[in-house]
Amino acid sequence: MIPAFGLVLGVVLGLVLEPTVPAALQPYLPIAVVAALDAVFGAVRAQLEGIFDDRVFVVSFVSNVLVAALVVFLGDQLGVGGQLSTGVVVVLGIRIFSNAAAIRRRLFHA
Amino acid sequence: MNAPMSSPLRRLLTPRLRRVDLAVAALLAVLGFAAVVQVRSTQEGGPLAAARQEDLVQILDELSNRNDRLRAEVSALNQARAELGAGGDRTAALAEARRRTQLLGVLAGTVPATGPGLLLTITDPEERIGPEVLLDALEELRAAGAEAVQLEGPVDLSVEPSQAAAGAQVRVVASTALVEGEEGGVVVDGVALFPPYRFVVVGDSSTLASAVGIPGGVVDNVEQRGGSALVEQQGEVRVGALRVLKAPRYARPAPQPGD
Numbered sequence: 001m002i003p004a005f006g007l008v009l010g011v012v013l014g015l016v017l018e019p020t021v022p023a024a025l026q027p028y029l030p031i032a033v034v035a036a037l038d039a040v041f042g043a044v045r046a047q048l049e050g051i052f053d054d055r056v057f058v059v060s061f062v063s064n065v066l067v068a069a070l071v072v073f074l075g076d077q078l079g080v081g082g083q084l085s086t087g088v089v090v091v092l093g094i095r096i097f098s099n100a101a102a103i104r105r106r107l108f109h110a
Numbered sequence: 111m112n113a114p115m116s117s118p119l120r121r122l123l124t125p126r127l128r129r130v131d132l133a134v135a136a137l138l139a140v141l142g143f144a145a146v147v148q149v150r151s152t153q154e155g156g157p158l159a160a161a162r163q164e165d166l167v168q169i170l171d172e173l174s175n176r177n178d179r180l181r182a183e184v185s186a187l188n189q190a191r192a193e194l195g196a197g198g199d200r201t202a203a204l205a206e207a208r209r210r211t212q213l214l215g216v217l218a219g220t221v222p223a224t225g226p227g228l229l230l231t232i233t234d235p236e237e238r239i240g241p242e243v244l245l246d247a248l249e250e251l252r253a254a255g256a257e258a259v260q261l262e263g264p265v266d267l268s269v270e271p272s273q274a275a276a277g278a279q280v281r282v283v284a285s286t287a288l289v290e291g292e293e294g295g296v297v298v299d300g301v302a303l304f305p306p307y308r309f310v311v312v313g314d315s316s317t318l319a320s321a322v323g324i325p326g327g328v329v330d331n332v333e334q335r336g337g338s339a340l341v342e343q344q345g346e347v348r349v350g351a352l353r354v355l356k357a358p359r360y361a362r363p364a365p366q367p368g369d
Contacts, residue, residue, distance in 0.1 A: 006135025010142025014150070021151045027162060029148050036141040043134075054130035061137045082162050 028069040031085055035068035038092045041099035048106040216258055219281035219353040223258035227312040227347040228319055234305035236336035241288035241296045247328040251311050254321030258312040258349040263303035278303050279351035315343040
């Protein structure tokens with residue numbers, strides 16, 4: 001429950017504070033969000049399978065975000081930032097879908 | 111971590127207070143915050159805010175290309191406008207149209223006319239000169255090439271013709287009709303004229319004079335009826351009487367083969 005509260009708190013904070021994204025972070029924020037979503041879906045799947053580990057989640061969350069941002073940063077430096085961010089989003093999207101499928105099988109046995 | 115696997119969902123939803131839980135909650139809070147911020151910035155900034163730098167550069171390039179094309183188009187159109195405005199053809203056409211308007215105005219009687227011509231003054235002491243005599247005289251003058259005609263009366267014979275302030279003046283045009291007046295005289299296009307009459311005619315004065323002076327012509331005719339016809343050739347006469355042109359109700363210009 002507490003993680004769910006944390007999520008709600010973050011959303012509310014974002015709605016209330018209405019911050020603007022710093023220009024330097026603009027290319028990385030959407031990728032970081034997608035990477036974090038991937039970590040969250042993986043965590044939910046692990047929880048349902050009973051192998052959830054808080055420590056693993058924290059590390060995977062942070063590393064996912066950092067690696068995604070790093071890949072996009074490298075891509076920008078190499079001049080293929082657009083293509084690489086598309087690639088990152090595709091890979092993370094595939095992982096999110098497979099995790100969501102596993103969660104679905106666990107929850108609905110279908 | 112050794113909870114039974116049979117109820118993992120309940121474990122997920124059961125409140126537990128451990129430090130690592132707080133870390134997870136904090137991370138999720140960061141995720142929610144970042145997601146909301148990103149969504150808001152995407153919605154606020156429109157499609158361009160989410161676009162990458164290369165895409166923005168490309169869009170800017172396209173825009174400046176388009177701008178250049180439109181600028182070139184503007185200058186071409188401005189040039190065309192200037193040419194149209196100052197074009198010699200247009201000025202010439204306008205002058206030609208004005209000239210034709212003036213010529214047609216002389217024929218229709220809407221503009222004054224001046225030029226060489228003659229004055230034909232007809233007296234009628236016995237009141238025997240009716241519209242038919244004047245019509246004969248008019249036909250004779252037209253046949254001799256009269257270009258602009260005006261009929262006046264009564265004319266004050268005691269002054270020079272050039273200074274004469276005639277009574278009534280009527281411009282004689284194609285539709286002019288002469289009828290007998292009820293109280294004597296002649297009614298020309300609704301205007302009552304009384305003798306002595308005077309024709310003011312623009313045309314070749316010698317031709318006109320010989321036309322009215324032929325034996326059995328206008329002068330003879332008038333003198334047979336007890337009147338006198340005085341022909342004065344002038345270097346310049348002025349036909350000043352005007353008439354208002356009525357727009358035709360039914361007739362429309364028909365297309366010509368050359369148009």
